[in-house]
Amino acid sequence: MKWNLRVKILFSAGVIIFVVLGTSTLIHIYGVQQDYLEALEWRSEALAQGLIKKAQDLTNIAPDFNSNDLLELLGYWVKDVYESNLHLTHIAAIDAEGIIAAHTEKALWDTPITSPVLHEALSRQQQVTVLDGAIYHMLFPIRSRQALYLGSIAIGVPKQIIDVKAQQILRHSIALFALFLGLAVLATSVSGHLLTKPINHLVSIAQELAEGNLAQPILITNRSDEIGVLARSFANMRDRIKRQIEDLHRLNDELEQRVEERTAELAREKYIVDTFLANVPDSIYFKEPEGRIIRANTAHARRRGLCDPREEVGKTDFDFFPEEVAQRKYAQEQQIIRTGTPVINVEEQNVWSDGRIDWQLTTKMPLRNEHGEIIGIFGISRDITELKQAEQELERYRDRLEDLVAERTAELTRMIEESKRLNARLHEENIERRRVENVLRVSEEQYRMLAENVKDGIVIVQKDQLVFANKAFAVMTGYRVEQSEMPDPLRLFHDRAIPSIRAGLHAEDQDNSVSEWQVEVIVKDGHTIWTEIEQTEIVWNDQPALLLTIRDITERKRQEQRLEEERVRLKEENLHLKSTIKDRYRFGALVGKSLAMQRVYELIVNAAAAEVNVLLCGESGTGKELIARTLHQVSRRKMQPFVPVNCASIPESLFEREFFGHRKGAFTGADRNTPGLFDRAHQGILFLDEVTELSPGAQAKLLRVLQDGEYTPLGSTTPKQADVLIIAATNQNCQKEMAQERLRKDFFYRIGVIEIAVPPLRDRKEDLPLLIEHILEEYREKQAQVQGSAPADLPADQTMLPAELVQALYASDWPGNVRELQNVLQRYLVTRNLEAVLPLLGVAASPRAATPFLLHPEPLPSTLPEAVQLLEKRMITHTLAQTEHRIGKTAEKLGMPLRTLQYKIKKYQLL
Structure with a gap:
């Protein structure tokens, strides 16, 4: 009777266990895919919340950051999170307009979202998971501390992972079901009382481990059966998980500290750069290869009539300049991008769309990334409109002043000659004295009329006294023209100039000669003005006298001083820039x-x-x-x-x-x-x-x-x-x-x-100009040590070498590399014989078909005015070298006025 009852009890318990395990397994299999998706959402939310917290911290540290800058900074952390979670397809930061600001794929940066499913999900501005094709997109909104919506974090998980995981869990569940069923049958065959307590204990411990609670102690048993093995396994698992959690907490603290330090450093660097760009007076801008402005400073925006530099972003020169001017600038920038050669200190005339015309000193250079690839253009320019206008005005004033001086000098000379003839007649014809005196009075009245109506001051000095002065002199100095009010002539000048003035006024070896000088004159109220004085010997009342023509040149003198100061400053800046660029291309020797x-x-x-x-x-x-x-x-x-x-x-x-x-x-x-x-x-x-x-x-x-x-x-x-x-x-x-x-x-x-x-040298021919200049400089220094001074005709760079030699240098493959280049240049400098040097480079010497400045190996600019300027500079440089920098002989050889040549030399900074 007892045996039958036991069988029934065991059979009933087995059926109950089978039904319970089977039902729970089916329920678990039914919801496993959704549960795994929810688990991935929970993990993705943890990752996204870390990024959102960093974004909120950044808004507190740098409140002036705009959303685009903020989301671009998240790109560094997005990459780190993506690399540590390999099961994700992507992590992206999307701004409020649906533009990708940061993505694990660099090519997708700054591109709009095209999927309508994602657009609809982003418009909700809340946490949501959507399925787009074969990828689950989990979207988490980014809000500032003031609840302002900044954008969203998008984390992608492939649907295939969830399906595969569900299939794995399904297989595992079936296996576990079979295992649990066997264990249940085995359990019911032994004493339930002995197993109930340890099994319950193990189940509770497993639940605690699953919930992440590691505080409950695990009883260690010495049993050698499966229960003992499971107990010891759970204990070891609890210790291992606890150590891993501690390691993860430590690594998380270190990572947060590094991120905070890097964030603060980036914020400081951005503040310094923004402050510099906002306050520097020169225009600074950055452009994409297509010519669109990606960033500019305040000075650049104001020059274009804008208040905020952000208004320029995305625009091109075609938005501000006429078609022809914008096309010229675009061609110049494309040339820089193709060749990598910068444009340094080029004077450009800008014609704006509104009709304005100005001048600027421009420097443009290629913008490179960390791999050395050209990704755009960097430019800086300085407004020199006032300087150009002053130069033009001074040139016009000088020309007009020379004509006026020539006319007035000729006129005065004619009058003086007439006076001399009259005086001679007085000495020769005493019997006609009255008639001559009348003629002299008439002439004097005419002279006075002329003197009173000219704009220059005219005075007559006789026996160290002013005996005559016109109204223009009175207006200029503040003294009255009456004889009693006229001052001592030497009182008009500074003490430091009195010796030279006295020597000029008492010169006895002058025979009707005219002398000129520039001196400061002290007017009646005590201040000084700059004057230009012309001195001529005349006869006044039968006595020798000096006629002084005084012209006020104070404003012209100040203009010349300002121009000279500006020239010196620009020359110093140019030398500094040249030395800076030269040092960038040197490393020791x-x-x-x-x-x-x-x-x-x-x-x-x-x-x-x-x-x-x-x-x-x-x-x-x-x-x-x-x-x-x-x-x-x-x-x-x-x-x-x-x-x-x-x-x-x-x-x-x-x-x-x-x-x-x-x-x-x-x-x-x-x-x-x-x-x-x-x-x-x-x-x-x-x-x-x-x-x-x-x-x-x-x-x-x-x-x-x-x-x-x-x-x-x-x-x-x-x-x-x-x-x-x-x-x-x-x-x-x-x-x-x-x-x-x-x-x-x-x-x-x-x-x-x-x-x-x-x-080898053949793989870096862009270094040839620097190497040639370096070798020429070393040869010059060596000659200076040997001979005491270097010969004046030694070339300083490749522009002063014969064109055939320069062409051969650029065409050679240089099997002997830099040592061969040094040998060829030194041989030419010693012999100055092209016929002996060119065969070394595989080139036969031949008569020149054109002048050296036309055979220069560098390419001409794309526009005709720039090409004309470049050829003009080369021609002047070549001729100066031939004449040993004698400006007069150079002007004669070039067939241009001396003053024009001096202006060109100053313009191109050739001396």
Whole structure:
């Protein structure tokens, strides 16, 4: 009876367990996909809330940030979150207008949302999950502390992951169902009383673990059955999860601290840049390659009649200038983008759409990203309209003044000649004195009438007294024209000018000559004016006198002083800019502006800072030893020795003796201790030139020193420690040398921690102008040391070299690299014989078909006025070099007035 009852109880319990487990499993399978989606939404919300919190913190730190700047800054954190969550398809920051401000794919930045499903979801401005195609989009709104909607965070999860996860959970659930069913049958076959308590305990612990509560203790049992194994597994799981949570909290705190520091740093940098752009008087702007303005400062906006620089964003020059002017500017900027060559200090005349005309001094250069790619144009310009107008006005005034002076001088000269003839007749014809006196009175009245009606001051000085002055002189100085009121002539001038004035007024060797000078005159009220005085000897009342024509040139003098001060200031700025640009393309004794040389400079700095062995690979003549010496100069070992050695010149039998040194008596003839290369280079740098010429045996001997830093001199048993940094150089292909077993791999890996590939000259021909100028400068300095002063006819740059030679320099492939270029230029400078130099470059010498300034290798500008200016500058430069900078002879040879040539030289800053 009891056995049957037990069977029934077991059977009933099994049926009940089967029904309960089956029902729960079906319910779980039915809702697993939705539950997993909700779990992903919860995790995505946690990620988005972190980004939203950073955005809110940024609005508090920098309240002047606009939404676009704020969302672009989120791009850095978006990338970090995306890289740490690989199951996501994307994370994006979308502004309130539906434009993507930041995205894990750089190409989608600043593009609008095209999906109507996403547009409808974004318009709700609330947290929502939508399915668009094969991707679930989870949208989380970004609001400031003032509840202002700034945009949304969009996190994408592929639908396939959820489907696959649901299928996995389905399979796992079926397996678990079968496992639980077997366990249930097994459980009902044993004592329920003994299992009830530990199973309940394990279930409660599992629930606590699932809910993330790790506080409940787990009873550790010594049982060896499945319950004991599960108990110990739960205990180990609880400890491992707790440690992982602590590690995650620590990492999260460190990440938040780094983000806050970086955010504050970015805010400070942005404030400094914005303050500079807002207050600098020069116009500054940035453009896209298509010519659209992406940023500009306040001065740039005001010049275009705008109040806010943001009004310019997205516009082009076609919105402000006529079609022809805008097209010229666009062509110039496209030329800069294509060639990468900047435009420095170019005077441009702007004709605005509203009819305004102004002048500006413009500098434009390519804008590059971190990879060296040109992504736009950077420009800065200064308004020089007033300066150009002043120059033009001064030129016109000078021309008009010269004509006026010439006319008045001729007129006065004629009057003086007439007076002389009258005086002669007085001496010769005493009997006609009355008639002559009448004629003189008439002439005097006419002269007075003329003197009273001219605008220049006219005075007559006789016996150190003013005997006559016209009204213009009275108006100019404030003195009255009556004889009793006229001052002493010397009282009109400063004390410092009185000796020269007295000498001029008492000159006895002047024979009807005319002299001119400019001097400051003290007027009656005490202030001074600048005057130009013309002095002429005349006869007044039968006595010698001086006729002074005084012209007020105060305003012209001030204008000249202002122009001279501005010229000096602009010249200093130009010299400073030239020296700054020149220094940017130099690194120690190295010269080059190409990307390849900039990469070499960067590797030199990294190697010097890292203190590791360096391998220089490049063709002969590329300057590998110069690079090694430059690396020594910028390293912390620059005060220690730099020891160069040519490995090809050391026989293998003398290798250890040369590198490690020897002790007295080590071999026949060793009468004293001799240090080796490692001794001489201790704490410094040892330069191994042509390192691949070392035999494999010699490489093996050096390898021990490179590995352990120890070596033993010949004849000694005590090892020495070497503190030496190795810089090796070779013109061979190291991979081929290792393949042919002439270079040991372990030796190569020791000497080549940092490998610097030195580019050949044919791959960096954009450096030719700088290299030519550098070689010419070195030759000039050498000649100055040898001869005491450099010859005046030595060229300073490539524009002063013959055109055939310059063309040949640019056309050559330079197999000998910089060493060959130096040889060719020095040979020409010594011989000045093109027929002896051009064949070295593979060019036959021929008579010139055009003048050098026309054969210049640089391309002409795209517009005719700019091309005319460039050719004019080249022609003047070439002629000045031929005449040894004698301006008068240059003007005669060019067939232009001297004053025009002086203006052109000043305009192009040729002297």
